[in-house]
Amino acid sequence: METWHDLAYVYTSLSQWRDAEVCLLKSKAISPHSASRWHSTGLLYKAKDLHKESLKSFKKALDVDPNHVPSLISTSIVLRELNEQSLPVVRSFLTDALRLDRTNPSAWYNLGLLYETETGGSALEAAECFEAAALLQESAPVEPFR
Incomplete structure (x- = not known):
């Protein structure tokens, strides 16, 4: 099933929407209630x-x-990006992600972006988040272990 999601991601990155949709349909046939499939659909x-x-x-x-x-x-x-939610709501999603996976470079990077855009946001906190993201990204495996 993850192979279908990976392939959908590749097609999505190439703007081949129909091929990505086919991959997600194949994935749905295997497991209709998959968080990973819904996430891939959201990325599309x-x-x-x-x-x-x-x-x-x-x-x-x-x-x-x-x-x-x-x-x-x-x-x-x-x-x-939509600016529809208060920044504390956005922060709560990121802090929840970091609570579950402290080594996720994307979560650290996006938390840094949030600190950077906040009114009265701390440049030091943003820099620390960006530094953590960079260090974690450098040491991350090319392909995640499953």
Whole structure:
């Protein structure tokens, strides 16, 4: 099933929407209630600039698995981009992700972006988050262990 998600991600990054959708349909046939599939669907919608639809998919992923770190991070990114939620809500998604996975460079990076954009945000806190993200990214394996 993860192979279908990985392939959907590749097709999404190449803007081959139909091929990505086919991969996600294959994944759905294998496991209709997969947080990972909902997350991949959300990434596809986000790539197509359908941010509200992507947010719905990330929410469905979190309904299936409230601890799905990629969906927590992606939700925070879309909410920040839409400027529809208060920054504390965005921060809560990122801190939840970091509570579950302290070594996630994307969560640290996005928390740094949040500190950077906050009114009265701390430049030092943002820099520390960016530094943590860079160090973790450098030491991350090319392909995650499963």
